[in-house]
Amino acid sequence: MAIELLINVSREESRVARFENGIVTEISIERNRDRGIVGNVYKGRVVKVLPGMQAAFVDIGLAKAAFLYVTDVSHNVEEYARFLEEE
Secondary structure, three states, X not given: OOEEEEEEEOOOEEEEEEEEOOEEEXXXXXXXXXXXXXXXXXXXXXXXXXXXXXXXXXXXXXXXXXXXXXXXXXXXXXXXHHHHHHO
């Protein structure tokens, strides 16, 4: 099975196509202006707690505060604590 990647990068976006035996099996397009921040690790300050929703707004230095559910953190509390101790 021949697998090839075709990559095209411009100022506005990056495009990647995956081919298997000459057939496109996957395409990914990332626009620079729409770059996401999901999955990155940020250090921030809680600015508002929403107990009824079990969530909080966290200031991570962007124009708007980030929204964080308690379940997004509870499984990794020890990992985050180690990260903060290192600073």
